[in-house]
Amino acid sequence: MTSRRRTAAVALLLGLGAAGCSTSGGTAAPGPAPLPAPRPFQGVTHYPGAQLTALHEAEEDLVAACMKRRGFTYRPQPLPTGNHLADTNPYGLLTVAQAVNDGYGITSTRLAMRPPADANAAEAANTRWKDALLGTPAHRVNLAMPMKREFFYQADSCVSDAMSRLYGPEYYRLFNTFQVLGDAVVQKVRTDRRYLAAQDSWSACMKDAGSPAKAFGDPQATVDRRLGQAGQDQAELHAVAGVELKLSRADADCQAATGLTAAVSAAQTDAEKTLGAGYADEFAALRTLREKALATATGS
Numbered sequence: 072m073t074s075r076r077r078t079a080a081v082a083l084l085l086g087l088g089a090a091g092c093s094t095s096g097g098t099a100a101p102g103p104a105p106l107p108a109p110r111p112f113q114g115v116t117h118y119p120g121a122q123l124t125a126l127h128e129a130e131e132d133l134v135a136a137c138m139k140r141r142g143f144t145y146r147p148q149p150l151p152t153g154n155h156l157a158d159t160n161p162y163g164l165l166t167v168a169q170a171v172n173d174g175y176g177i178t179s180t181r182l183a184m185r186p187p188a189d190a191n192a193a194e195a196a197n198t199r200w201k202d203a204l205l206g207t208p209a210h211r212v213n214l215a216m217p218m219k220r221e222f223f224y225q226a227d228s229c230v231s232d233a234m235s236r237l238y239g240p241e242y243y244r245l246f247n248t249f250q251v252l253g254d255a256v257v258q259k260v261r262t263d264r265r266y267l268a269a270q271d272s273w274s275a276c277m278k279d280a281g282s283p284a285k286a287f288g289d290p291q292a293t294v295d296r297r298l299g300q301a302g303q304d305q306a307e308l309h310a311v312a313g314v315e316l317k318l319s320r321a322d323a324d325c326q327a328a329t330g331l332t333a334a335v336s337a338a339q340t341d342a343e344k345t346l347g348a349g350y351a352d353e354f355a356a357l358r359t360l361r362e363k364a365l366a367t368a369t370g371s
Contacts, residue, residue, distance in 0.1 A: 108160045108162070108164040108166075108332060108335075109162070109164070109332065109335050109336045109339050110160065110161060110253075111161070111249075111252070111253035111254075111256040111257060111339065111342075111343065112249055112252065112253055112256070112343060112347065112354060115249055115354065115357055115358055115361060116246055116249050116250050116253060116357075117158075119158050120157065120158065122365060122368075122369075123150070123157065124150060125365070125368040125369050126237070126364060126365070126368045127149075127150050128147070128149075128368070129237055129364075129367060129368035130233050130234065130237050131147035131148060131149075131233075132147055133232070133233035133236050133237055134147070134204070134229050134230060134232075134233040135147050136233075137229035137232045137233055138200075138203060138204065138229050141203045141229070143194075143199075143200050143203050143204075144194075145191060145204065145229070146190035146191055147190070148187060148189070148190050148191070149187045150187075151184060151185060151186045151187060152183070152184070152185045152187075153179075153180060153182075153183030153184040153185050154180055154184055155173055155176030155177075155179045155180045155183070156175075156176050156177070156180050159175075159176070161253075161257045162257065162260065162261075162287070162331075162335050163287045163288055163291070164326065164331065164332055164335065165319060165322055165323045165326060166323055166327075167320070167323045167324060167327065169319075169323065170316070170319035170320045170322065170323040171316075171320060174294075174312070174315035174316045174318075174319040175290070175291050175294060175315060175318075175319050177291065177294045177295060177298060177315060178294065178298060178308065178311055178312040178315050179312075181298055181308075182308070203228075203229055204228060204229050204230060205225060205228050205230060206224070206225020206226065206227045206228025206230070206231065207225060207227055208225070209227075210225050210226040210227035210228075211223050211224075211225055211226075212224055212225075212226050214243070214244050214247065216247055216248055216251045217248060217251050217252055217255070217346075218251055218252075218255055220251050222243070222244075222247045224243055231243070237364050237367060237368070238360050238361075238363075238364045239360040239363070239364075241356065241360065242357070242360045242364075245353055245356055245357040245360065246357065248350070248353060248357075249350075249353075249354070249357060252346055252347060252350065255342075255346050256339060256342045256343055256346055256347075259338075259342040259345075259346065260335060260338040260339050260342055263334075263338035263341070263342070265334040265337055265338050266334050266335060266338050268334070269329050269330060269331045269334040269335075270286060270287055270331075272328075272329040273287065273325045273326060273329045273331060274286070276324075276325035276328055276329060277290075277321055277322070277325050280321040280324065280325065281321070282317065282318050282321040282322075284322075290318040290319065290321075290322050293314070293318065294311065294314065294315045294318065297310075297311045297314060298311050
């Protein structure tokens with residue numbers, strides 16, 4: 072993006088923030104901070120913003136050290152910047168404060184997302200370098216997962232070496248186990264009668280608010296569709312952002328009015344009892360590895 076377009080985008084975002092608060096009926100009323108939105112298994116596989124960045128940087132440094140030991144140069148790669156969707160709740164739960172501040176984060180991510188330049192682009196054709204980084208099929212390790220899923224990694228790669236050093240040798244198996252179980256929990260919650268009843272009430276509420284939607288996720292789909300149609304037209308982007316702020320505020324208000332978070336929490340608890348049965352030891356082990364890795368990455 073040129074400096075002129077970047078300046079225009081920043082100005083647009085600033086303008087949208089003000090317009091959004093006005094359009095959506097004012098800022099959120101002050102009050103106690105809301106409890107964290109429910110995530111499967113206490114969010115054991117989720118790392119919010121600063122944690123994710125710290126872990127990524129620590130892992131990249133370990134990859135670089137491994138590559139150096141093998142006679143190669145690897146330049147640590149930063150995470151993309153401007154991603155406002157990384158912490159999206161798996162159930163689409165949204166607070167009024169989030170809606171007022173950034174809507175769903177869809178338009179702002181489109182305007183702000185910047186993938187970093189590939190610091191290792193010069194090595195793209197170096198097969199030996201890539202084998203050292205990513206490993207080789209001869210050292211592939213297959214891991215059986217719940218739900219008849221399977222994951223694998225290359226045991227001779229510097230990527231797996233870095234993960235093992237930072238998180239522990241069992242982390243990859245445990246993390247992916249709870250990723251699979253967590254996805255299954257989310258799917259089970261979405262078919263739970265309490266969730267479906269809350270969705271029906273939410274849909275009626277959205278209709279009364281002038282923003283008809285039949286299912287959770289419909290407003291985000293509307294924003295995505297309009298954003299795709301807007302292209303690079305600044306006036307259209309401004310209009311889409313206004314729509315996003317209006318829809319997200321109505322969505323958040325209706326979620327609160329229909330008790331969606333409580334319905335999700337209750338359904339999730341029951342789903343975890345069924346799907347997580349027999350995994351208590353693995354859960355405890357994953358939490359321990361997670362905390363140790365965070366302590367190492369953050370220096371705490």
